[in-house]
Amino acid sequence: MGWGDLGAFGEPSKETPNLDQMASEGMLFLDFYTANPLCSPSRAALLTGRLPVRNGFYTTNAHARNAYTPQDIVGGIPDSELLLPELLKKAGYINKIIGKWHLGHRPQFHPLNHGFDEWFGSPNCHFGPFDNRALPNIPVYRDWEMIGRYYEDFKIDLKTGEANLTQIYLQEALDFISKQQASQQPFFLYWAIDATHAPVYASKHFLGTSQRGLYGDAVREIDDSIGKILKHLQKLGISENTFVFFTSDNGAALISAPKQGGSNGRFLCGKQTTFEGGMREPAIAWWPGHIPAGGVSHQLGNVMDLFTTSLSLAGLQPPSDRQIDGIDLLPAILQGKLIDRPIFYYRGNEMMAVRVGLYKAHYWTWSNSWEEYSKGIDFCPGQNVSGVTTHTQEEHTTLPLLFHLGRDPGEKYPLSFASDEYQRAMERISVVVQQHKVTMVPGEPQLNVCDKAVMNWSPPGCEKLGKCLKPPESDPKKCFWPH
């Protein structure tokens, strides 16, 4: 999803009444970011509280490339990383992930090996259908074992766009919440549905209900589901004891627009880029009786903050033996405080940009290559800002491009290098960047090696289902990350 996909964030069709109501009962974050313009690294950052370049969710195969975890990826979340559910366990929490894991699909990376007690969902995106020879279909797991595969046991009709997956994920969430409430058990639910990701789907009830086409149908179904989850918490009488946060893992994928792609509002470009459209996200905090209703926050926030904030809510301290990038947002959420902190925009292992206050400095600019662009792959459709949305990797480290995001949220008007404003802002930003770079200890890159042999050929449980497939010979190679 993108920043502009919700009514509360100005989507012109205003079709998200439940999320808009969640915002009016809770707090809207206008300056909230992902940790990366792509899914896997952003999710790894959410669960570790650390930038992908620290937790290993990046590549060094080429400069400044977005990498993720397709099913031939060899790497995944390292055992050395401490995940939010692992830590919450210490405070007695039961942890469940529903939906897309995306932190590696090989056995050692299984979410139940990393602190989750339950899992219902898939290790990868719902791409397909595949032929189970060149590529296996993506498995769906219940806890330790697969229970079927997408397109086989979990239908997705690419022609009509019909799939009832979000409904299944919703029911799983409601059941889990009921169970924990019944046993008076504190719980952490990571409701990581993959809906709105292309190929976009919605269940029959929602098909054709949106002004926005299939993508809007999917958004409406998510909106409806979240309304049902919040009402369920209220019905069970635990809403005042349950902190809920809604956000997304990257900006809307404009390459899939208009039929399968969403909106980043007036922000520049989308998913895959370090412009605002790639990383600024819709974000809403909800906790009746604690968060003042109708609040609006300009706190610079990041998905990594959900790690630290959740620990804080559980009365736990973040690990002290490593750098944690997430901050505790509770002072911003409960007392309306503004905490001064920068936002870093990475692509692979390159810090492309940084935001300090209302200023954003680009040290590198790149949308994608001319080669890709000439094939019609466009991360900024209809947008072209000279010298900014560049199709070659442009270095600006000696004289960063500087934007004032208040006056110019669309990143169209770089400030004059000669202006006093530029000088003053860059003095402040340079200190932040220097400190960041000096203290940066990159993790071992996990997204460098791909091997068809590691694909989801024979996930645990495949024997019972008669769905084991024969893997090819191992042939590890450098993964190719084009952008």
Next chain:
Amino acid sequence: MGWGDLGAFGEPSKETPNLDQMASEGMLFLDFYTANPLCSPSRAALLTGRLPVRNGFYTTNAHARNAYTPQDIVGGIPDSELLLPELLKKAGYINKIIGKWHLGHRPQFHPLNHGFDEWFGSPNCHFGPFDNRALPNIPVYRDWEMIGRYYEDFKIDLKTGEANLTQIYLQEALDFISKQQASQQPFFLYWAIDATHAPVYASKHFLGTSQRGLYGDAVREIDDSIGKILKHLQKLGISENTFVFFTSDNGAALISAPKQGGSNGRFLCGKQTTFEGGMREPAIAWWPGHIPAGGVSHQLGNVMDLFTTSLSLAGLQPPSDRQIDGIDLLPAILQGKLIDRPIFYYRGNEMMAVRVGLYKAHYWTWSNSWEEYSKGIDFCPGQNVSGVTTHTQEEHTTLPLLFHLGRDPGEKYPLSFASDEYQRAMERISVVVQQHKVTMVPGEPQLNVCDKAVMNWSPPGCEKLGKCLKPPESDPKKCFWPH
């Protein structure tokens, strides 16, 4: 102002708490339009309920040109046009205009000759300062006579951006409302402030208060003023008897961005164009006790509807001897009905585009000329949609460019001419357009002739102030309208 300038419409800094509250107490219109992408024609349409091509507020000097009323314009609102205040008089209303008139500044066009009982404001934009030799400074009138000039008696500091004009206009509004309430007199107040028009200004109290720079300061001052007006109505106990509508006369002028220009959200281009950014407007209806609080309407609306709707509220019928384009919005506002009606997008006397339902068909496309564009005049900064934001006037009358504004509000993806959807939609649209063209009787164009002799040299009242200036010899010429 542009569609995206209010928090309720997704402006990322969300600095319009009063207008946002007005929306939450009233009804938000998401699909509301001006009658023209430029000020004078749009205002003439608002007050006559008729398209500029009917009421004469257009030019035939060149094809598809935007024209307005600079101070050398010879024309103005024809006597044959019936203005809203003229009609409201029949129902006993006292009518006042505060702010910019812009329907002609020569004596016969004076607002008090066209139904208004009172006027405080100027006939033209607050451009200047001028030298009173080549160009006179714009006068400010109280009723029949000028009481001073901009930059002389009404200060505007272009260096600091400071001017207290909006405060003066606010006080005029509050006083007028108090006076009418005291005398139990029904009233029509046209609060036509010119703030946010470049050169942008705000009063001292608001300078530097916005994240968005001077433009945002001006928006905040307008927001604050409207909050004060609504509170005043409530304090006087007449809020449930007073219908209030907020909107703008054209999209944000992106040529003035980022320092002096606003936001059209994710819509394409801005003022001067017939893309959504040029003509879709923020719009809020407020009438406590009558309009359901928090309503949202997708009714296709137009400033011309305020003419018909106001007459309806006053128990009057619109004139039956002429074509009225505005419709009565009360069924949409009070009962949530959706009235099927098209929106026409004109540039001069050319129908550039039409919206029917969620479809918009462009019969002509043009941003501005290559000649202007090469000089840095850009109505679509950072935006470039191939074949759409054209710099030559492109005719598509045989095969219009068609967009689905639900899936593609940014007008980036024309539908395939060969698609069933295109065929079906164009069949419906063609009927609407044909009917429109067959019944169109253009008025006499008022914006063709310019003459330096007619400028504001010696407005009525200048003698008392010693501010009469000597006009040059009359030398009427065709006005030059470059875009």
